[in-house]
Amino acid sequence: MEQDVQKFKIKHPTVEDAKAVTDLVALCDIEEIGEPDITLSDVLDMWNSIQIQTDAWIVLSSTNEIIGYGFVEVTGTSRMDTCVFVHPEYKYQGIGTLLLKKVEERANILAKGKDGEQRLMNQIPFTNNAARNLVEERGYQFSRLYERMKIELEEQPNEAHLPEGITLRSFKPDHDEEPLFSIYDETFRDAWGYTKKDYSTWISQKKGEDYDPSLWFIVWKDTKPIGFLMSRLQEDGLFIDLLGVSREFRKHGIGKALLLHTFGIAFQRKQKAIILYVDTDSLTNANRLYQQVGMRPHSQTAVYMKELII
Template identity: 80%
Template sequence: MEREIQKFMIKHPIIEDAQAITDLVSLCDIEDIGEPDITLSDVLDMWNSIQIDTDAWIALSATNEIIGYGFVEVTGANRMDTCVFVHPQFKNQGIGSLLLTKVEERAHALAKGREGGQKLMNQISFTNHSARKLVEDRGYQFSRLYERMKIELEEEPGQYQLPEGMTLRPFQPEQDEETLFSIYDETFQDAWGYTKKDFSTWISQKKGDGYDPSLWFIVWKDSKPAGFLMSRMQDDGLFIDLLGVRREYRKHGIGKALLLHTFGSAYQQNQKTILLYVDSDSLTNANRLYQQVGMRPHSQTAVYMKELVV
């Protein structure tokens, strides 16, 4: 049953609000998919990429309870991303609509002076029908469906044998950063929603609280990088952030080798849960690869897009 409130206030969060925001988003996740899909480190990592005093907002109830949260992040030369969350017991009171207005106003301000068409992507749980209707009514168009995939390891996986001349090695800090970025930039041009990023911004975003180079790996063909995987340990499991293989080296088992090696690293650290997100319509059939190594769809996220007219 929804609680009635007389008023709510919108303001920017401060760092001390991070745990309360994590708790709020967890409540939304539980309602949508049955379990939390966020940790405190996720929130802090996100805040490493945005200015919370201009690009994030919270809604406070009359008793100062955080009942809403939203943010906007510049994620590429022509793209921004946003998510808005409203406490399950405070829905249908205009909180989500007001937060989305704040997001869009800020996105338009950020878009001014930027070249090319600017797009705002809004990510919503597929089962959250009221939120999907809200953005549809505001002119967003459905663009993509992402699957959250998961595996619970019951035993340590075996390694996949790479073709002759290929080796899998751990990422070397202060040595492999630019190599890693060059592989990412090349391989993710095939991904939907790709926009060009500069090296310094990209690597700084990947060095948040979850940064752990022991969970990053590169496959080499002789002296040339062929593929990479970046993951991080979270409270709810090991999350695979990025996986890419250069076009000329695809269909050689590189992706499978990287996944199984990462699974083994997680298992040795007593982490049995592996998670990732994948585009349901991936041009490289990535979801089929993940199914081959035992991962299964767990929930879905709808991505809506809006062109920013500046």
């Protein structure tokens, strides 16, 4: 393995590498799930939230083709996330191991000085047995399964009725940022893997290249935010990034109303494909809600966890 790895060069990417990295990840997606699940904007948004000169790596072939990519991102006070990608034609040559070593070395540096346990989460296509075996050999433990769910809209959806006194409104830029963050922070405390986030960092990351405030919605009870949905347009359709409802107001049709309203906006914009990811063990049974509005599982991602040495 090590002898094979010596044929390749590993370095940190530059912004000029973003398109080639996108193409590599899309190629891996096609092999695993049959279609790309990434855009150039996704990569640029990610790179806007990490230091690529220290926290991302690319592997180059002898002809300077990008054949491997990995990164580590601090996503909370006690959590980091990583993904590693290897060109399908260059598998089993030690590239994945090389990238994982770089990721883990950097994650351990980032973890130093932090309070409490620090966890590194690694996301892998569920069907990629070789990658799963690799991370298990390196001490990761299986933690969660996420489903990629999708619907192709055939007609304009009907709006769902909300209980009396509850209203759904579009997000108002430069006005609703703090209420939006407060309802996100409240509702996602129930989610597995949640860690406290900094308001200014979180909102700046969400306002990336694909930011469209007309695709963000908040549900209000008088002046109190009780639910929200954040989505964005991608090349392959509309992606629902986050959806949450206050515990007190769950099972009142608010999540369904947010989804159907968003579906309607997407259909009007001639975006018929709607995509999202959901934890199959969601405490709120979110996957049932998505099935009720017609979404169906498309592929699965396994999340593996490793405790970092600090």
